[in-house]
Amino acid sequence: MSVQVVSAAAAAKVPEVELKDLSPSEAESQLGLSTAAVGAMAPPAGGGDPEAPAPAAERPPVPGPGSGPAAALSPAAGKVPQASAMKRSDPHHQHQRHRDGGEALVSPDGTVTEAPRTVKKFPRSGTGATGNRIQKPEAQYHTIQFADQKQEFNKRPTKIGRRSLSRSISQSSTDSYSSAASYTDSSDDETSPRDKQQKNSKGSSDFCVKNIKQAEFGRREIEIAEQEMPALMALRKRAQGEKPLAGAKIVGCTHITAQTAVLMETLGALGAQCRWAACNIYSTLNEVAAALAESGFPVFAWKGESEDDFWWCIDRCVNVEGWQPNMILDDGGDLTHWIYKKYPNMFKKIKGIVEESVTGVHRLYQLSKAGKLCVPAMNVNDSVTKQKFDNLYCCRESILDGLKRTTDMMFGGKQVVVCGYGEVGKGCCAALKAMGSIVYVTEIDPICALQACMDGFRLVKLNEVIRQVDIVITCTGNKNVVTREHLDRMKNSCIVCNMGHSNTEIDVASLRTPELTWERVRSQVDHVIWPDGKRIVLLAEGRLLNLSCSTVPTFVLSITATTQALALIELYNAPEGRYKQDVYLLPKKMDEYVASLHLPTFDAHLTELTDEQAKYLGLNKNGPFKPNYYRY
């Protein structure tokens, strides 16, 4: 989401540029890089926040060597790190950050605090007068290099990994290919929304957005999103009579995009009162926020908030006379953190927390471990449907999309090596094989390797095929999988791209040497030219291809949003005692329900068990249908 912010900003600034996609993507790529770096470094930067460093440090080393780790991690991790990284620092650190911002590119000394600066810097420049700077290659390269160095020292790959989804989310809503929203997002109005007096058509002024007049346009965005989020719409219809959230007072802190708006309005339709803030200072779609404000939701968010604005918005959501929340919907854990810190008494009334991101979930587990968690919390990050969609299905489509958009290449008969056979790798291989490519796989985990063998892929070591392949795709979650040595041996016009980790997998830094010439041939496409004339096509400078060069379907976000809505309903309606003060996984039955809500999209007709059959199997007719350890 944070990404989205950037790209949107960039788009806004550079409308005149001939290639529409160029500026946004470029900006995005930059952002991606910097965000990644930030994610890694964030905790230290936000030193004021006592919890920030700890979660980062302790996050389990999930990433497997295969794509599995990268993919799995990234989706799960996807959202939080980014968001949290950006937001995490406390207000007091704001000044420091600002200062840093100016120098971000200069000091590649590897200290953690630097990373955030770069992040901030780009967005800021995007929104401010210096927006065009983003386009400058020099700056970009510096940043990249810098980020690479940071990666080298970063010990916690997962931290960065999670970013992929958040990135992808933002992509889906503001990407120049997929949505017009970004173009309308003029940021030339320099007055802070906090200083403006705005009223919606009903006379209410209980909100704070950039420009309430954009409401109509935002409404159109929301309507587009509704088309691809059938599950939430179905939920609205089914619950029209009963209002399962009647009386619920939900305070939320998520990315504010058209998709979230659909979620929010669904919650409203189910009877809840909502107050909402953004979980990322750049990800807000201003026109969507306006549309929400217009329809009566107290929304406090705009694109390009300052650190101070960020916490002010959260506080405005929570701290209201005569209104006290009884549910929390969080993405990254900042809202939860704020309430713990400032209004601990509020938890007496709170029935539960729903947390979506890896970071936030991690923080909750730590709270729980320390015995400080005083309400039930629901981890919606680890549901089967969400994880499969974030990885396997999503990457299966985006690999082709990303390669086509950037290179216009034909896949039939091409030799491709995919590094890593986790969920992401499986998706990539399936798609490429279907297009008639000859696919090789490299793997470190013998189990995944055996799967690759059984699926009909040749398992090789990278250096065995590097001379002959036309495309190299990394999705291991690891670092330096493709080294300079490999790059040296590739054949002319070999395409190199990364579907896994942030920019660590391909050793791009090693290509920044004087004897190699870099030529930017398109947005996200660089030719790196060897002295003998050989060129390599490097995509997105080694950053995540699917975030930089392709879209994330709303359908994927729909899965997440539906899961969140169901988790809220479950927590709110659970009888006393069902949930203790602990972190819970969503019951499998609700996972199944989320899936079932998405089936009508495919016109899929689910078979029902007869009573007799259910008895025979020892199952309830309505599920859950599988034991918990089932692997799907």
Added chain:
Amino acid sequence: MSMPDAMPLPGVGEELKQAKEIEDAEKYSFMATVTKAPKKQIQFADDMQEFTKFPTKTGRRSLSRSISQSSTDSYSSAASYTDSSDDEVSPREKQQTNSKGSSNFCVKNIKQAEFGRREIEIAEQDMSALISLRKRAQGEKPLAGAKIVGCTHITAQTAVLIETLCALGAQCRWSACNIYSTQNEVAAALAEAGVAVFAWKGESEDDFWWCIDRCVNMDGWQANMILDDGGDLTHWVYKKYPNVFKKIRGIVEESVTGVHRLYQLSKAGKLCVPAMNVNDSVTKQKFDNLYCCRESILDGLKRTTDVMFGGKQVVVCGYGEVGKGCCAALKALGAIVYITEIDPICALQACMDGFRVVKLNEVIRQVDVVITCTGNKNVVTREHLDRMKNSCIVCNMGHSNTEIDVSTVLSSFQTSLRTPELTWERVRSQVDHVIWPDGKRVVLLAEGRLLNLSCSTVPTFVLSITATTQALALIELYNAPEGRYKQDVYLLPKKMDEYVASLHLPSFDAHLTELTDDQAKYLGLNKNGPFKPNYYRY
């Protein structure tokens, strides 16, 4: 083999086999009656299924059956042809000695040893993992001093396992876990090679326990490891020789049933040694279901019907591991595949994989092939069968014969297909034409029993995965330092799962990449694994 998600029930080949199966079932439930009339038994078994509350109990059999099938199936192995049973003298009465003069075994006919050796050599070709284990451990003998008493199917594949254990330094005494699955010539070859084997095809219930007893109860030799398949051996030792457990270092159990029993023992606090559950390893489960069925569905259909798949409309009931395998194979051959599913998550997977999810009655009129793999019962009912088009093929890859409502031959209920107005014509082994009064015929395969067990082979490679896992589990338990394993049931450590997989990679000439130190550090992993967290879904 094919029942991934639901509880597998016995998949049976021919009628005779089914009878055996039932005896088996009875044996396992410690009901000593062995009825002679197979047909009655079938019905009986079906009835039992109805009332049994632990379908898994019988379920474990599916694998064992497939194992036996793979070695004795008439298509796949010549062994069964040599298996003349006209010798009516019980092996227990015979005096036999092998060429070294030992008579510490009991097999049908020691003279078949040479033939059995050839069978074993064939199996060795496709069990390279065990062979490489032999080579790797030649120096160190990780099982030196181990005295393993085993009770498994005795087939060429198990023989490779047993001989591997011996090569690793263990002493073995072996009996069969199924009264019909033993390959006599293989048992002879093992006896000839000096392994104390007590097993023959067609044991009686009494013989069965006698053989187990002969394995366990021996002067001057006390077992310190148990390798079991089904839990009978463990049960016998518990019942008759509880003192033996003082010396036992661990139990390795392969079957669902046996594992279930162990968990019950453990719950009751009666388990007094560590036990290893090798049934739930990733590699084994994937091979038993997804990969195996992906191949056997085509094999089974081709052998029985010679059908061509391109453009055929197929409905697959159930999209678990078996269903996924079937669909992938059929789609690859150009068939148009429909899915029925009850679980919305699996249904969504089917959608995303590009299959239409339908209810059976929506497509039943138009499809050419109906395949069931739900683990459920009465998925295809008489009503469906009535509406099928002419020459529709109906078969089952899932549960024992419950999925398709083919009532048994002597059914007193006279339901479904066994009704007077329908004519049955056996056109081939395992292939029946059921003819409606109007002339419509439905092609029913294996009478609704498991297609992949009756009509196709189970590759040795699949069995190799299991056998390797067993061998490693034995090594792990035997060599574990005091205290690593308590008196509980353990899953195989993921690292060993990974090792099993890695041992099978050379068959594919697959070259595994190794992490550099730097990369391993970056990922926070050990260079040698385990590479994934436990909850990873693969």
